[in-house]
Amino acid sequence: MRARLGQNFLIDRNISRKIISSAEILPSETVIEIGPGKGILTEGIAKFAKNVIAVEIDRSLAENLSKKFVDNRKIRIIKNNFLEWTPDKKNKMKFVANLPYNVSTSIIEKILYLNNWEIAVFMVQKEVANRIRATAGSDDYSSLSILCQVFCKVEKLFDVPKTCFIPIPKITSTVLKFKRLDKALVNKKNQKIFFEIVRASFKHRRKILLNSLSMELGIKKDELKEKLMSVGISPNQRAENISIEEFSRLVSVV
Ligand code: SAM
16 A cells, blocks of 8 residues: 555445446446546446546556456556546546545646546545635635636535545545536636636735735736726735635736
């Protein structure tokens, strides 16, 4: 077992079934599984899908899975780091995974920028799930919340107790369902600057917007104050109180 790779294996078949059924897999669909581990989700997914592409970073786990599923023509095991692997961008797909905790946010960020999928069901650390779903005014609200919500509607399905894994992790997990929005909340052409503003605003969480943005974007305070006020945003607010809609208003002035 390699803790570094977030290897806590799910042993509860009931939870595994609930995860798979919530992905609403159709017989015509390809499902990408990230980190199949010992394969508790893989075989179940294959029963419903056209095929499963399971990407596992750990060589010995990947080799064992290749042997285990040698006769199942629907399952393809790829030994690779998902963060360095490029999925086929032409065909529609779904994602299902019990994500490795140490890289779960990087993996989510990667798939948000792919556009050939509609549903992803991911198990993540409960605290990460709270950050993903948080809205303005909450302590958990962060640039991760905004990133996810610009592209998806994210629903909490259920929590998974520690005892459902071997070895038992220190944290509780939560299963989330990401439904990709038909249209992102921010236009493609504005996304780069939008996310730069969001990151700059949250870099100094405790500072007021005027100070963090002036420091991070190199805009003089007087000038910035006027710009913020021209779009109806108080310069004295903190990032954690600014909604996605308000952040998108800033794109036109900054
Ligand atoms: N799906 C299995 C389960 O539910 O029991 C294993 C889940 S375990 C939390 C995470 C799995 O992701 C491990 O098998 C680990 O080796 C693998 N993994 C970690 N980092 C990865 C990466 N960057 N790319 C692909 N797999 C990764």
